[in-house]
Amino acid sequence: MTIxxxxxxxxxxRCGTIVKAEKFLRATKPAYKIWADFGSEIGVLQTSAQITVHYTPQTLLGKKIVGCVNLGEKNIAGFVSNFLLVGFSDSNGAICLASADLEVPNGNKLH
Known part of the structure; x- marks a missing residue:
């Protein structure tokens, strides 16, 4: 499909920084609750992500990530998700997060 x-x-x-991460105990599949700072224009948004294979809540703190911030809200097991955390599946299907390899200000838009 072409767009x-x-x-x-x-x-x-947008580029963001994870400021809080914790286990999502009510999720049906192993997941974390994630809060990411997307800068002063957007602020801190939250999401749920099934990224428990390669990451722990401790290794996620301070990590630069890419998030889609205009998909609207989604209720996941009683937790409101405000953005989609972007990543790629490895050869076993586990998610590897997309991130910037250099320092990028929170909130910068992908071009």
Whole structure:
């Protein structure tokens, strides 16, 4: 499927920093609750992510991530998700987070 550049521009992918992470005990599959700071314009948003294979709550703190911030809210087992944490599946299907390899300010948009 091909999309236009204008359609891609509507996807709001931003750089953020994880400021809080904890086990999501009510989730049906192993997951964490994640809070990420997307800068002064957007603020701190929360999400649920099934990223428990490669990460612990401690290793996630301070990690630069990429999040889609304009998908709307989704209720996941009573927890409201405000953004989608972006990553890739490894060869076993476990998620590896997408991130910036250099220092990027929170809230910067992917171009």
């Amino acid at each position: 236009t550049y204008e359609e891609f521009e509507r996807v709001d992918l």
